[in-house]
Amino acid sequence: xxxxxxxxxxxxxxxxxxxxxxxxxxxxxxxxxxxxxxxxxxxxxxxxxxxxxxxxxxxxxxxxxxxxxxxxxxxxxxxxxxxxxxxxxxxxxxxxxxxxxxxxxxxxxxxxxxxxxxxxxxxxxxxxxxxxxxxxxxxxxxxxxxxxxxxxxxxxxxxxxxxxxxxxxxxxxxxx
Numbered sequence: 123x124x125x126x127x128x129x130x131x132x133x134x135x136x137x138x139x140x141x142x143x144x145x146x147x148x149x150x151x152x153x154x155x156x157x158x159x160x161x162x163x164x165x166x167x168x169x170x171x172x173x174x175x176x177x178x179x180x181x182x183x184x185x186x187x188x189x190x191x192x193x194x195x196x197x198x199x200x201x202x203x204x205x206x207x208x209x210x211x212x213x214x215x216x217x218x219x220x221x222x223x224x225x226x227x228x229x230x231x232x233x234x235x236x237x238x239x240x241x242x243x244x245x246x247x248x249x250x251x252x253x254x255x256x257x258x259x260x261x262x263x264x265x266x267x268x269x270x271x272x273x274x275x276x277x278x279x280x281x282x283x284x285x286x287x288x289x290x291x292x293x294x295x296x297x298x
Contacts, residue, residue: 209285219236232254253269259291
């Protein structure tokens with residue numbers, strides 16, 4: 123192989139690695155919703171309950187998400203003290219499945235269960251999700267703290283922040 127051919131080969135190898143790496147990193151560690159729920163409740167999964175998005179709840183959910191919700195109802199497990207929610211929200215074009223645990227109207231844990239986008243996968247890491255621990259809802263729509271974004275993952279960060287706001291709002295709604 124001559125010098126020019128080696129340069130071309132290296133270029134295309136590097137290009138392939140750059141294009142494929144985000145897809146590989148984004149899809150390597152999905153967590154099944156049942157596995158998440160069993161871990162949260164230590165294998166003693168409570169019966170699921172349903173919140174219907176109608177009337178004022180639907181209007182507020184739409185305001186929080188910034189679009190009409192893709193669902194009419196949302197299931198959750200637990201009670202007023204501790205509940206777990208599994209929600210799908212679109213990042214850029216694909217749904218991101220997010221598990222949220224709420225304890226006493228604060229986020230105890232938030233986890234990306236399935237990430238299907240080619241970019242923004244950094245939201246799966248603890249350095250990002252730790253920001254949500256202890257977050258509560260203020261004035262029924264906003265988090266009580268600022269969540270730092272990730273460069274290049276703006277839509278994924280927005281999806282995760284909106285889901286956390288929605289779950290906290292709905293958790294408050296079912297408690298009253």
